[in-house]
Amino acid sequence: xxxxxxxxxxxxxxxxxxxxxxxxxxAVSEIMTGNATAAQTAAFLAALxxxxxxxxxxxxxxxxxxxxxxxxxxxxxxVDIVGTGGDGFxxxxxxxxxxxxxxxxxxxxxxxxxxxxxxxxxxxxxxxxFGFDLELGPDDVxxxxxxxxxxxxxxPRFHPAMRHVGPVRGELGIRTxxxxxxxxxxxxxxxxSIGTSDPEMARLMIDVLASRGVDxxxxxxxEDGLDEVTTTGPTRIFRLVEGEVTEAxxxxxxxxxxxATISDLVGGDPEENVAITRDVLNGxxxxxxxxxxxxxxxxxxxxxxxxxxxxxxxIAVESIDSGAALDSLVSALAMxxxxxxxxx
Numbered sequence: 095x096x097x098x099x100x101x102x103x104x105x106x107x108x109x110x111x112x113x114x115x116x117x118x119x120x121a122v123s124e125i126m127t128g129n130a131t132a133a134q135t136a137a138f139l140a141a142l143x144x145x146x147x148x149x150x151x152x153x154x155x156x157x158x159x160x161x162x163x164x165x166x167x168x169x170x171x172x173v174d175i176v177g178t179g180g181d182g183f184x185x186x187x188x189x190x191x192x193x194x195x196x197x198x199x200x201x202x203x204x205x206x207x208x209x210x211x212x213x214x215x216x217x218x219x220x221x222x223x224f225g226f227d228l229e230l231g232p233d234d235v236x237x238x239x240x241x242x243x244x245x246x247x248x249x250p251r252f253h254p255a256m257r258h259v260g261p262v263r264g265e266l267g268i269r270t271x272x273x274x275x276x277x278x279x280x281x282x283x284x285x286x287s288i289g290t291s292d293p294e295m296a297r298l299m300i301d302v303l304a305s306r307g308v309d310x311x312x313x314x315x316x317e318d319g320l321d322e323v324t325t326t327g328p329t330r331i332f333r334l335v336e337g338e339v340t341e342a343x344x345x346x347x348x349x350x351x352x353x354a355t356i357s358d359l360v361g362g363d364p365e366e367n368v369a370i371t372r373d374v375l376n377g378x379x380x381x382x383x384x385x386x387x388x389x390x391x392x393x394x395x396x397x398x399x400x401x402x403x404x405x406x407x408x409i410a411v412e413s414i415d416s417g418a419a420l421d422s423l424v425s426a427l428a429m430x431x432x433x434x435x436x437x438x
Contacts, residue, residue: 098124100134107141118154126162126255135262139270146294147271149301152278155271156306159279162255166232168239172204172284173393176217176277177321180269181291184213186361186370186382187220188322189289192389194375197243197426198419199390199409201397204239204282208249215367218248223364224371224427227434232281234433239282244426252281278302287312287392289321293330300332300339310335312392318356323392325354325385331392349388349407354381375420387411 098120106113113121121138124130130138142151173196175189190205197203207217218228228248230238238245250256253276263270274295277288286303288311290296296315303311311334316324323329325346333340346353358381361367374383390413391406400406413419 100124100130100138104134104137104141107138107145110145112145112148113151115150115154115157118151119158122155122158123161125259126158128258130258132262132265135259136266139262139266139272140268142271143268147274147298149298149305152271152275152298152302153305155275156278156302159253159255159275162253163279163281164232164252164254165281165283166236168202168204168236168282168284170202171397172202172239172282173396174204174206174280174282174284174286175289175389175393176206176280176286177289178274178277178291178295179210179213179216179321180273181319181321183320183356183359184361185320185322185356185359186367187215187217188359188385188389190217190220191371191374191382191386192393194244194371194423194426195386195390195410195413195419196393196397197422198413198416199394199397200399201243201393202239203244203393204235204247204280204284205244206247206249206252206277206280206282206284208276214362215364217246219364220367220371221246223368224423226427226430230430230433230437234437236282238426238429238433242426242429243422246430247281249276253279274299285310285396287314287389287396289314289316289323289389291315291319291321293317296330296332297341300334304334304337304339308334310396312396314392320356320359322385323349323388325351325359325381325388326356327353344403346384346388349391349403351384351388352381354384358382359385371423375414375423377414383414387414 210216235245394406
């Protein structure tokens with residue numbers, strides 16, 4: 095966009111008007127290349143939040159982020175289970191635990207994540223506590239996915255241009271559009287099951303995925319505010335299949351699990367969450383296992399291993415009970431350590 099200028103973007107936004115997909119992409123490109131000043135970046139992010147982002151604006155921003163990212167090509171279909179974070183409940187690492195269940199079921203999991211922003215333990219913190227090497231490069235992560243069914247894309251390693259926006263986000267001290275963009279930007283182009291604590295953003299995110307031509311995805315919102323499929327009550331689930339979006343409400347009973355309370359799901363520091371994940375993968379029954387299972391189910395559907403949630407739940411249960419889920423963790427960890435040593 096040759097005629098890009100900050101006034102042509104900030105003017106409409108501050109008047110509460112949407113900008114085009116191309117304008118949004120150009121603005122983020124300016125930020126990602128370090129050409130935008132801190133003031134321009136802050137004004138852009140604050141104006142977007144005040145106006146409320148449109149799907150087309152967010153699609154343009156994802157376009158720019160993916161253009162700046164380190165991306166990979168995988169031979170088959172990969173899936174990711176990821177949350178936007180920020181729900182404030184301090185739950186254990188539900189999505190990452192569910193990812194190993196999905197991998198044990200036969201899915202190729204391209205997990206994309208970062209360190210904790212508001213909780214004690216992000217996906218990267220958990221995996222690091224297990225002993226994973228977070229700094230593996232693209233070829234090594236692809237090799238892990240192809241050989242073990244699980245690989246981890248550490249966000250700072252695969253989205254290095256994000257360093258330009260980090261300080262401004264920290265100084266603003268509020269949630270910005272980048273909290274929601276990250277989960278949409280999987281470096282492997284994986285089919286995603288995304289959780290968000292923001293009910294309005296749930297519909298917006300599925301529309302962004304549709305706008306970008308993603309063939310299949312889920313966006314979930316626990317009505318208790320969890321950025322997961324929840325076991326405390328209903329979950330709104332948006333499903334994208336070949337451009338068509340459907341919306342439905344699911345309860346824990348629909349998945350065949352018991353209801354829980356938020357306090358049943360609370361985690362702790364990385365070491366505590368490692369113990370919880372190990373227990374789940376070792377077959378210990380209870381609320382931790384239940385919520386991990388119901389968050390693995392959408393990924394199993396996305397991986398074309400089951401036609402719907404009922405069949406996916408059976409497959410997820412078998413993944414744990416057969417030991418396959420634990421094996422996925424053990425094999426991925428061993429390979430990550432070996433690759434890390436080889437590259438050091």
